[in-house]
Amino acid sequence: MSSTAAGDEVGPGPRTRVRRLPERARYDRATVEAVLDEGFVCHLGFCVDGEPVVIPTGYARVGDVIYVHGAPANYALRRAVEGDSVCLTVTLVDGLVLARSAFHHSINYRSVVVFGVAHEVEDWEEKRLALAAFVDHVVPGRNAGTRPPSEAELRATRVVKVEIMEASAKVRTGGPKDEPEDLGLGGIWAGELPFRVVAGSPIADGSAPVTAPVPPYVASYRRPGVEGEGRPPA
Amino acid sequence: MSSTAAGDEVGPGPRTRVRRLPERARYDRATVEAVLDEGFVCHLGFCVDGEPVVIPTGYARVGDVIYVHGAPANYALRRAVEGDSVCLTVTLVDGLVLARSAFHHSINYRSVVVFGVAHEVEDWEEKRLALAAFVDHVVPGRNAGTRPPSEAELRATRVVKVEIMEASAKVRTGGPKDEPEDLGLGGIWAGELPFRVVAGSPIADGSAPVTAPVPPYVASYRRPGVEGEGRPPA
Structure with a gap:
């Protein structure tokens, strides 16, 4: 990741500075990578003629790169590669937060927003490694036991790598943050429901x-x- | 939903026609609404100066409208309202599909992609109803027992409604779809792992x-x- 901040951080940059509830923001590489490595479905966003498209797709992280893949005719991937930049977001939902006030209800979550550029992977060896990474990312240990991709299957797969330009994580944990004047409302059950x-x-x-x-x-x-x-x- | 197809369908339109694996596509209202009602975190995409931004946020569907909310200064929501269109995607992951070939590994999922326009909700009664819908959508039955929002809290909440212009669902279920010549590879375990x-x-x-x-x-x-x-x- 081309860091935009000193130290082992991947943000904040102009697009990833978390403006709201900045106490939930994390820019350190370890937090960002932990979320990316725990998830396996991302939401890939790109603009087509100025209009947004967001598609869910599987992914795997290898170093500073996130791979996604699809069929060569896959419209979304083709447009993502043609565009200048993509936004790739991964969200893990950890539970519900029930406050005494309706206003302070919340969700515990960990999310990462990545801004990057998408390039098609043309190198066959890199394609093979990326496809193996997909399988092993979702089911660790699985790839070695399967029938490996044929040349025709490699040709029938478009692999796209997203080079991470900027990334930020947001993390919410713990119980409700009610207003002080509501803390006496002991008759309203308040707490967390972990998922x-x-x-x-x-x-x-x-x-x-x-x-x-x-x-x-x-x-x-x-x-x-x-x-x-x-x-x-x- | 302003239907773009005959009958009780919400698509396909120019942006939601599912091009790849069209057998997984559904445009009927019942399928789309079932996915929207089961999820409670969406990925909201919009373009800012031609660049995509995708943020995770809670939502609730009320009729043909999806409400999202945040603080008035919430950058993402402000830009979403300023833009011409948004894309709102909900994905439910149902399990993993392990094929005999690496190539045919897959994920069972249900997803909905909505294209719409975002408007800020100014009407206070609609804001109250939307905020109640958020709470009850995530924890059915919860809203009535909580301390309702004050006027200050209503002012401190930006509620945005996304009017659904077009929507499509994609659904994958069941086991692997291996190539016929791989079906004899009985020594490779193949099947589903439901989540x-x-x-x-x-x-x-x-x-x-x-x-x-x-x-x-x-x-x-x-x-x-x-x-x-x-x-x-x-």
Whole structure:
């Protein structure tokens, strides 16, 4: 990441300075990368003839670059590459915040907004590495056991890399921040309701016999932000 | 929603026609509204001087309108209202799809992309209704029990309504779609890993005494897309 601030920071720059509730803002690389590495679906925004388009898509971070991919004819990716800049946002929802006042209800979350430029990856070796990174980002340990992409499949995949120019994170944690005069309203329950994502029982594909047992990286699926149940497969 | 197609459909229009994997596209109002009503965090995109900005924010749908809100000085909301159009995207992640080939790995999801115009809500009664809708959208039944917004708080909240001009949903469900020649690779486990969001044990606010018991809408929190555990409060 081309840092716009001293030290190991990736912001703030002109677009990422968090103006509202600046106490929630983080510009350090560790916070930004932790959010990017925990998420696996981003919202990619770009402008087409001055109008915004936001699409959800999978991604993987490799160093200072975020890869996204799609079919060569994928309209959104083509326009993203043609445009001058993209905005790529990742949001993790951690729970609800119930305050005594309606006004102070909130959501606990961690989000990262990245501004960057998108380029198509033409180098085949980089494409292979990016595609492996997608699989292993979502299911750590998965890629090695699968049938690798053929040349035709590589041709049939547009890989786009977003070089991070600026990034910022926003983080809200903890309970409600009620007005002092509302703290006496003990008759209104106030607090947090934490959310978590749980991976359920794996379901073997029914379209052809699956003789392999459920691999450990599925049976004990666990990555930051997702809790495995360790349930037997359905 | 100003429909651009016959019947009770909200698309496709020039911007929402799903070009890739059109079998995943849905334009019917029921599918679009079900996704909007299950989610509560959207990604709002707009263009500032031709450059895209995508921010996560809470929302609530009321009829053909989606409300978002923030502080009056909220930069993003101000620019969204000043711009000609916004794109508002909601994505629900339902699980992972593990194929025999790396190429056919996928994610099960439901998403909605809305194109619309954003207007500031000036009418106080509409603001009150929108703010109540935010609270009840995220925690059904919550709003009535809270201290309602004061005039100062209403002034301190910018409410923006996005009128839906066009919308489309994309839905992927089920197992992997491997190539026929890969179906014999029974030694590679293939299938789905379903994800779900679980609301954990409520945590009472520690900043002042909470004498009220955990209300039923928190203790038995359950809304589309979130499973309550019914655990005792922490």
